[in-house]
Amino acid sequence: MKARWLAAGLAIAGCVAAPPTRPGGPRVGDESPRPAQPPVSAPEASLPGDATGALIAQSRAERAAGSHDRAAASLERALSIDPTRADLWLELGEVELEAGDREQAITLAQKALSLAGGDAAIERRAAELMARAR
């Protein structure tokens, strides 16, 4: 019975609905709008105390183990907490250079420089990174 009500309702709706003028953009699929799994919050939320420091340490360990992708991911997570720390951008640039991406390394050094605020040590490291990447 409910299915029949619904069909009749849709027929009535069709009589009054406007023709399709759906704006551009891909059609969202028919699956439920909720993800199959809820988005998982990033793990830094559960890190105790100095989350940024812990992520830097983690990144260095991953880098030492030769896992550049993981090292970069850990630094990115640190950066999402502390996006204006020039040293984090520099370190990410160094990881990218080790992974072979010279162009990213240079841009990351420039980004670090833009946040250096006259810190001579940062400026020197950024210049070194750019020189090595060129």
Next chain:
Amino acid sequence: MLAYVNEVYLAQDGSRAVHGFGLASQYYFGKPLTELELEEIALLVALVRGPSYYDPRKHPDRVLARRNLVLEQMAERGAASPAAARSAARRPLGVIDSSARQAGYYPAFMDLVRRQLREDYPDEALTRRGLRVFATLDPATQAAAEQALVDGIDRLEGARAEPALEGAAIVTNPHTGDVLALLGGRRSNFDGFNRALDARRQVGSLIKPMVYLAALESGSYTLASVVEDAPIDVPLANGTVWSPQNFGNEVHGRVPLVRALAESMNTATVRVGLDIGIDRVAELIGRTGRTQPPDDYPSLLLGSIAMTPLEVAQMYNSLANGGFRVPLRAVQAVVDGEQQSVERYPLEIGAAADPRAVYQLNQALVQVMERGTGRLARRKLPADLTVAGKTGTSDELRDSWFAGFGNDRLAVIWLGADRNESIGLTGSTGAASIAAELIDALKPAAYRAMPPAELDQAWIDYVSGAASHARCAGALAVPIPKDARHRRTFGCPGGEGPNLGTRLRSWLEGRGG
């Protein structure tokens, strides 16, 4: 709202039939379509005629009459027995409280997630079990954006019924490009038309920072440059003449660049843009935001270009990020349980604009908030919360825009009507006031960029652009390149000494108070 109707129309297209109704069913009754009672189905049908006019949470009486009319029609067509229809017509609307919505339900944001994933994954992979998505959404930011947008629209709409106001909001972390919040309409848990991604609307004055950034990048202008704000006739390729005017047809005469931008002067902007070349402005828009530069017709200088809120966010993100471009992303990583793999979406950074020019521009965008078109919104914020921003209004007040940022958050707000009618709001009276509520709730770090070493500071008179001094009334310090020519003075413009109020204030400040 329009999209809701379209969803219903699509309803006749095979399996997508119940998509719009299915979500509406969850939204209004908190249960799937198959469990609806006759009167509840009739209510959804009634809504098709005008989801806003018949909004059951706002206009229960209107929708009740309409629902009962639908019930009569259903009985006439034999879809329901006259007795069932009569009994259904006596029941209440049965709509659940909108605050009873499910947590973790973010259709507009998930829309962006799906679109970004769709570039790399086939559809069937997205619905497969075991795919875990690490999304960039921050629920607290999303909740704040939702509250600011929904409350703001309700407040601005007030008692008037037409046209129904709609809106979109996006919040990012400009340094990483992470999208922290995204709303595609005032009904945030309703999976309808996603205005944040799909409403392509005229941006108006929101484009002006690109004109001034191109001017600063060219090296021919500084924030202290004095420009002419007076009517101008621009001959067009088609033989007609374009004569842009200021808001209210005001003429300000000679003004410093920083004031022309802060107060969003049209004729000064057109003069600067024509001088440096429209092609340069178009090229810069391509570099900072869109990948394809727009056509370089003169009206581009006043924002005749149409963009989606997400495209605007991408463009302003490059400003908030000090001239670096990072693609806005909703996904950080995808873990595929079946394939035992992790796909990361790494931060990709590129140079979009000269960081020194962007630093100067952003100081002017701070003055938009302190002295210009954003000052009303600025008053709602704590005095020490420096923010940079820009308002935008399209022709005939059809669109009200604001884009603004602190150190670690960028917010873009758009308001308009789905049928593109005039909404009677400027960027300043509409979107900026909502943005202020949002920024106040987010409590971002104040905008505080590191001045590049190549820049110096010049004191100018904000109104006239004449050389001034820190002690003078109306004086403003602006960054200028060290090699730029700038006259220095120890007196005040007009030959007067510092006024008493200013002297008193500098004396108090000198005491460290």
